[in-house]
Amino acid sequence: MNKTDLVVIDDDDGILWLMEEILIEKYSYKTCQSGLTGLQCIEEYQPRLAIIDLKLGGGMNGLDVAKKIPEKCDEIVLFF
Amino acid sequence: MMTIALEMQSFFNTLHYRLGYLLKYLRQGIISFNIHGEIVTFNQTAKDFLTSQGVELIPGTCHDTCSLYKPINRAIDNVIKNGVEHLGKESIIETKISKFYLKWDVVPLKDKNENIQGAILVFEDITEINKLKHQIQEQERKAIAGNLAAGFAHEIRNPLSVAGGAIQLLEIIDDPKRQNNLIHKLRGELDRINQILTDFLDIAKPNKQRELIAIKLPKIIEEIQFLIKSDTNLNNVSLIIQKPPNNFPLIKGDSTHLKQVFLNIMKNAIEAMEDGGKLEIAYCHKNESVSIVFKDNGPGIPEKHLPLILRSFFTTKVEGTGLGLSVSSELVKNMGGELKIESELGKGTIVRVIFPLFK
Numbered sequence: 001m002n003k004t005d006l007v008v009i010d011d012d013d014g015i016l017w018l019m020e021e022i023l024i025e026k027y028s029y030k031t032c033q034s035g036l037t038g039l040q041c042i043e044e045y046q047p048r049l050a051i052i053d054l055k056l057g058g059g060m061n062g063l064d065v066a067k068k069i070p071e072k073c074d075e076i077v078l079f080f
Numbered sequence: 081m082m083t084i085a086l087e088m089q090s091f092f093n094t095l096h097y098r099l100g101y102l103l104k105y106l107r108q109g110i111i112s113f114n115i116h117g118e119i120v121t122f123n124q125t126a127k128d129f130l131t132s133q134g135v136e137l138i139p140g141t142c143h144d145t146c147s148l149y150k151p152i153n154r155a156i157d158n159v160i161k162n163g164v165e166h167l168g169k170e171s172i173i174e175t176k177i178s179k180f181y182l183k184w185d186v187v188p189l190k191d192k193n194e195n196i197q198g199a200i201l202v203f204e205d206i207t208e209i210n211k212l213k214h215q216i217q218e219q220e221r222k223a224i225a226g227n228l229a230a231g232f233a234h235e236i237r238n239p240l241s242v243a244g245g246a247i248q249l250l251e252i253i254d255d256p257k258r259q260n261n262l263i264h265k266l267r268g269e270l271d272r273i274n275q276i277l278t279d280f281l282d283i284a285k286p287n288k289q290r291e292l293i294a295i296k297l298p299k300i301i302e303e304i305q306f307l308i309k310s311d312t313n314l315n316n317v318s319l320i321i322q323k324p325p326n327n328f329p330l331i332k333g334d335s336t337h338l339k340q341v342f343l344n345i346m347k348n349a350i351e352a353m354e355d356g357g358k359l360e361i362a363y364c365h366k367n368e369s370v371s372i373v374f375k376d377n378g379p380g381i382p383e384k385h386l387p388l389i390l391r392s393f394f395t396t397k398v399e400g401t402g403l404g405l406s407v408s409s410e411l412v413k414n415m416g417g418e419l420k421i422e423s424e425l426g427k428g429t430i431v432r433v434i435f436p437l438f439k
Binding site (some may be wrong): 011012014015017018021022055056057059060061 | 249316318
């Protein structure tokens with residue numbers, strides 16, 4: 001299985017770009033722009049940490065995502 | 081015989097006196113003209129108002145001596161000649177002394193055989209009412225701006241975080257290529273903040289009544305979509321904006337007023353969809369008109385509320401003023417357009433704003 005260190009979910013391009021710039025040298029990561037693709041990504045890559053924006057567009061907010069993934073990654077960070 | 085004649089005379093005198101009294105205290109000014117367009121009678125209100133504008137009413141003189149406004153004179157001539165009624169006209173009249181809004185009617189004066197005997201001009205000074213209307217429109221605009229300001233803080237914080245992060249990274253990164261990339265991004269994020277603030281100021285700054293100009297509707301929507309983004313996110317509403325057809329025609333309008341109207345419609349739709357939903361915006365061009373359609377799949381509006389929904393002070397919201405839609409409808413009317421609402425309980429609401437083409 002392709003594991004990754006982190007999954008970052010944010011609907012803001014700028015924030016995703018910044019996270020990539022910060023993470024790129026030391027970690028493996030995946031980025032997603034919606035709660036739905038984020039959940040699929042977490043399912044697939046089983047990250048150690050998920051960083052999720054609270055306000056997400058597209059019908060599912062960060063809390064909804066966080067509630068659905070407790071056993072799939074070690075830790076979740078929600079940011080506001 | 082004599083007694084009857086005297087009684088009749090006294091009856092007519094009383095009637096005449098009462099009618100005179102009635103006309104004297106009427107809020108509207110009334111002037112009657114004979115078939116030659118000469119002033120016959122007028123009430124006190126007409127006399128007082130015209131005197132205050134420096135015009136003297138003299139019975140027997142032609143109507144153009146008493147009017148301040150050419151279209152009224154033309155209407156009087158037209159009524160006497162063709163018997164066509166001119167009802168509910170509103171005009172802005174500027175004299176050397178002042179500027180005021182007049183609502184006026186010119187109707188034919190007919191005898192019992194329906195022959196035209198002259199014309200009657202009824203007018204009312206609606207300057208104060210118009211001022212109040214404008215004030216209410218301004219209040220509503222401010223309310224929308226205030227409401228947006230609370231919401232879009234988030235939209236500004238994101239690019240600010242990115243810019244702040246980029247600066248922190250610049251301090252620790254040595255690779256010139258990455259540094260360049262960061263500076264480029266930093267500039268982009270600052271532009272983004274600037275754009276959001278510019279769009280916001282467009283709706284927040286006081287609106288002076290201006291001339292209507294040629295407007296691209298899709299551009300107006302483009303300029304407000306970032307302002308509404310935090311509201312859509314908050315209620316889990318997906319905003320779907322249809323690409324406008326090629327060569328979508330221009331309309332005649334005022335961009336601030338259009339933004340005010342569209343934001344109001346969008347906010348209503350988003351607030352109605354508390355548990356999430358879809359708000360679609362589409363453009364339509366049919367013959368001599370264009371429309372922009374806002375379609376939501378919220379709970380819909382009860383049938384009994386539909387006829388009341390554009391009325392001032394009608395609201396079902398706890399903290400609503402009931403002015404949003406009535407003001408929007410008024411603003412659209414001022415641009416020559418029309419606001420129409422269809423709704424079905426359980427299915428959603430469609431708001432159409434229809435405009436004539438710009439010519």
